[in-house]
Amino acid sequence: MSSLYKYNRALSEAIWWNLLLLTIGAFLFALGVNAVIQPHGMLSGGLMGIALLISYAVGGLPVLLWYLLLCLPVYVAAWFVIGRRFLAYTIYGTLMTTLFGSLIHFTIPLSSELYAAIVGGAILGTGSGIMLRSLGSSGGTDIIAVALKERWNIPVGQFNFFVNMLIFLAGGTFMSLDAVIVSIIMMFISSSVLEYVLGMFNQRKLVMIISENGEAITEAILVSQRFGATLLRGKGAYSGNDREVLVTVTTNMALKNLEHIVFSIDPHALFIVENTFYVSGGQFARKPR
Secondary structure, rough: OOOOHHHHHHHOOOHHHHHHHHHHHHHHHHHHHHHHHOOOOOHHOHHHHHHHHHHHHHHOOOHHHHHHHHHHHHHHHHHOOHHHHHHHHHHHHHHHHHHHHHHHOOOOOOOOOOHHHHHHHHHHHHHHHHHHHHOOOOOOOHHHHHHHHHHHOOOHHHHHHHHHHHHHHHHHHOOHHHHHHHHHHHHHHHHHHHHHHHHHOOEEEEEEEEEEOHHHHHHHHHOOOOOOOOEEEEEEOOOOOOOEEEEEEEOHHHHHHHHHHHHHOOOOEEEEEEEOOOOEEEEEEOOOO
8 A cells, every 4th residue: 555545544643623614614515506596586406406495485594594493403314324533524514614605694696596506506515525525514404415426326426416406396496496596506616616526536447457467567566556457367369369458546646657668578468548536445435334
């Protein structure tokens, strides 16, 4: 296991790092709600969407305080379902979101509702994505989304988008059609940005190398790159000659050097690269909850 991998893993589990991610994400989340979404009468999704509906219909309390009150029973139920550490970090993120919401009393000057949808979606998606990169989340339906992601690999953004459609149907009973459509556009942008932020931190390169010198290439990779690799036996369909298929996962930075190693040993090797956004197990340990 390389020293860089040990450092990255230690950093991802460090309390100060997770609190920093949650604090930054909470600020962006509160900024998107108070400075863009609520002033333009748009709906968000999940429990935040329900909080906005209540705020528009009843008022009385700030929208992020309504959000906190809605999250509390979810957290009580989640105490018996998900990891305690994940829940503790999530509660911290929700409290920080409420705190920042009480401090943000300005509006980002956007005259167009479409511009507001783009900006609001980008801010909300970035904030939620950063919080999900910690050992916690932004709260609300993110807890359910994370559970579905881990069990059935359902993308977090897609789950939130479909759940939000139900909220928009409810909002359509007293909101204008234009406001609902703009809200849907905003949430689509938010879901896309959220997935991008998660993928930006997780993206790896899946490399398949087909060569007659697979063992030599494997040894060179293990010595110089310290990547794990799997060597499979194969046969050329046309020539019938034995081939070795080497499968490994690397990073963008190390990809070019890996390609140089392969072709310096076998100039006729086939070098195949694919993007992969989720790697779990082996040297890429599962994210603890």
